Amino acid sequence: MNFASWQEQQQITQFLHHEARLLDEHRWAEWQDLFTPDGLYWVPLVKGQTDHVNHASLFCEDRMQRSVRARRLEQARAYSQQPATRTAHVIGNIALESQEDAALVVYSTFHLLEWRKFEQRMFGGTVLHTLQREGDDFRIRMKRVDLINCDAPHEALQVFL
Secondary structure (H helix, E strand, O other), rough: OOOOOHHHHHHHHHHHHHHHHOOOOOOOHHHOOEEEEEEEEEEEEOOOOOOOOOOOEEEEEEEHHHHHHHHHHHHOOHHHHHHOEEEEEEEEEEEEEEEOOOEEEEEEEEEEEEEEEOEEEEEEEEEEEEEEEOOOEEEEEEEEEEEEOEEEEEEEOOOOO
16 A cells, blocks of 8 residues: 555545535536546446456446436436435545556545435445546546445446446
């Protein structure tokens, strides 16, 4: 494990908290802007999955696919969003895993509470963010979300984890 300076740890933590807030407030365009142009959002289907190319995933989305899903969530006639889904992300155990040049790999854990169609669900797991430094800020090159119950049957997952 690498250790970040206090200032760098604060900057990373603030970035992850900001991302969670954007998701909870459905600020999709701002969330999209956190990614690099080739940034990937990946949720593996099985524990320990090593790649997203040769295996099925719960989600494996580039910019266009994230944008399509976000637009679908905002669609006024989307039955699954009547009423609109509400979420609360809680991020913790943030640690710098590795650092190479301008890229950082950051580990964290999360809990997500979702209220959808008058039912409440909870998700949890770990996240590996590969962050690219851009000046004094970061952009997401990859966000890998490993759900604790990734291989369980799920009712339609519509939220961004």
